[in-house]
Amino acid sequence: MVKKIRMADVAAEAGVSLQTVSRAINDKDGISAETRERILEIAGQMGFRPSNIARGLATQRTATIGLVVPDIANPFFSEIARGVEDTAYENGYRVFLCTTYEDVDREQALLDSLLEHQVDGLVLCSSRLDEGELVKRLAEFDDVVLVNRKLAESVEGIVSILIDEQTAAMQAVAHFISCGCQKIAFVAGPQRSYSGKRRLDGFRTGLRAHEQVVDPALVVHCEPDQRGGYTAALNLFAEHGDVDAVYAYNDLVAVGVIQACRELGKRIPEDVALIGADDIPLASLITPALSTMGVDKEKIGSLAMQALLACMHAEDECASPVVLEPALILRASA
């Protein structure tokens, strides 16, 4: 443990006032180029590290942001995190990684904590808070970017990054129909899921657009992982053995569907066509390679951070919501 050097130490060493050191360190003017260089030189030699804590107290800006995700081990969010961290880094911000595990209490506690740490901004992904509570909590922050969630009415200082999951689901359905599928099911993920609702909506709309009946029995909910998909698919096929197309809530669920099919002797895509969502890394690596509705997650993250920076630095209002269109990535499963 090296002894900590303060600005006063550097000032004493350089034979100038504390203020002059501050000006040199923060690259402000009102100081001659030579003294600045001399001070920087001395500060460097002494191993001086300006305290962001003290600076934060004085300026009320911390150069930190909060990133809240349900689960960092979920590749969907880890790629978003990558985008956020990278553009935050480029702009001199550090990011607090916070994980909720879809637990509302934990999400609340994390927001409290981020507030106490006085983050300059917040990127909140897939919040599970209900609308009223969410609006109330976000009002406590200076600037917020919501990923995968949008407020009913727009609020100053809050911008959303959205994925057009409705259209994505419609595209998937359209693809199934163009392939001649007769009985299309949706393994729909958790009932409460915000994006699940939108995907279900698109699924129904897509069906109706092609004058198909929407059979509620062909929509089954499940946990948003492989096991959930596996179990749900087994149940689904037990009731409706003639389902010949499955749209999955996400790729993990789709993998579960693949396993169920394998177990039931159903071939993909010959007997059952399958489309997942999110285009996680394994989608292209698994057999059969998974067709999926995908967007560039890292880009979502960097767009989110860019939007946040814009909010934070702009005096006036923030940008309008950003909507990303997923693309149907056709591989072997459909």
Place this chain on the structure above:
Amino acid sequence: MVKKIRMADVAAEAGVSLQTVSRAINDKDGISAETRERILEIAGQMGFRPSNIARGLATQRTATIGLVVPDIANPFFSEIARGVEDTAYENGYRVFLCTTYEDVDREQALLDSLLEHQVDGLVLCSSRLDEGELVKRLAEFDDVVLVNRKLAESVEGIVSILIDEQTAAMQAVAHFISCGCQKIAFVAGPQRSYSGKRRLDGFRTGLRAHEQVVDPALVVHCEPDQRGGYTAALNLFAEHGDVDAVYAYNDLVAVGVIQACRELGKRIPEDVALIGADDIPLASLITPALSTMGVDKEKIGSLAMQALLACMHAEDECASPVVLEPALILRASA
């Protein structure tokens, strides 16, 4: 944006001194139970959030730690991050997520920044700094846990969490030999990689332990991803078509090897036995299911954080290095 409430505001409202509020908020004694409750009640109603920045300046503790990883989108590190974040959360710490992309300059800049943010501790994963530089930099931090890296001589306040990759590699080789493989190759990842070196070491030792010659031509380096593995495997098989077993630097590389084999018409495991490393999520999902040397990554993360907490809270010395033994997870590929 809600107006910020300070302790002084709460004190005024409650008709007590600032200090009394502080005692109530921090649950210290020297205050009657009833005044405490009254103050907490008032603080809650006013929406008071104590400033961790101000507190940090006063106490010189920030309740934050730095987590430095090469790439958060790499499941190996995202699972470690999960473990770290989760046990940090349980103990009231927030974590700064920092990503180096194996760039030494970026790693240095990040360490500078974490120092300036006055983190109470650091979890540094797979550092790319050379020994001398690393020792110098870590001395600036109060407490450090090194994951997947160890210092030549132990330093006060620095503990390592290690994976016994040498033994893991030996086990893989032993398994190949027990299966009757004749010509075993190692697709070894980046030349500079610290764990790559240890795996190579174990690979050689394993071979010698079974009185096999170690042919340098059967060790090929590559980028630590699927493409690297793919390219390296193609080159390897072009030169040595009779290789019948491949140990891969990690599972991503192994996936590349699978693709190369598929392209060359080699069956796995019949023509080529394959063992990967790390047991990433897709290992069990890909076809053929990948045999791999795996440890519990989330556990590494939580052990790392626990060790850091122990260091931070203990007056005396830290625990000795923790070494985790990977287990050979036998699936279809070997």
Place this chain on the structure above:
DNA sequence: CTGTTAGCGCCTTCAT
């Protein structure tokens, strides 16, 4: 049990 007095290390404003 409660209040008062000093800082923590830096930045802002005003003077020189």
Place this chain on the structure above:
DNA sequence: ATGAAGGCGCTAACAG
């Protein structure tokens, strides 16, 4: 171009 005073919001040490 430089310096001096005051304060950011909180806690520590000491009084009472």
